[in-house]
Amino acid sequence: MFYVYILKSKVKEWRYVGFTRDLRKRVKEHNSGKSRATKNYKPFDLVSYVAVSDKETALKLERYFKSGSGIAWMNKHLMPEED
Numbered sequence: 485m486f487y488v489y490i491l492k493s494k495v496k497e498w499r500y501v502g503f504t505r506d507l508r509k510r511v512k513e514h515n516s517g518k519s520r521a522t523k524n525y526k527p528f529d530l531v532s533y534v535a536v537s538d539k540e541t542a543l544k545l546e547r548y549f550k551s552g553s554g555i556a557w558m559n560k561h562l563m564p565e566e567d
Contacts, residue, residue: 486542487535488549490562491528498525501549501558503542507533532562 487507491500491514500522504510511530517523536542548554 485535485537486539487533488542488545489533490531490549490558491522492531493525494527494529496525499531500525500528501546503539503546531564532558534562 486503486505487510488501488503489507489510491502491511493499500514502510507530511528513519514522515527517526522528534545536545549558
């Protein structure tokens with residue numbers, strides 16, 4: 485099982501989309517600063533994730549979520565409403 489996940493920074497208006505096999509471990513790595521791409525934006529909330537059966541599908545979904553139409557879809561369907 486692979487997970488495509490969305491993190492939202494608690495300190496800046498910034499989101500990150502990634503994929504992994506071990507979701508809990510990966511979120512901990514992001515929050516402890518072990519990821520170069522996200523260390524300046526930590527800590528994070530795990531906003532949403534999608535489980536898929538194979539790596540190829542996870543990569544395609546991650547790429548889609550980083551595209552213009554994917555961001556729009558993600559905002560509409562996977563992001564919580566803000567007050």
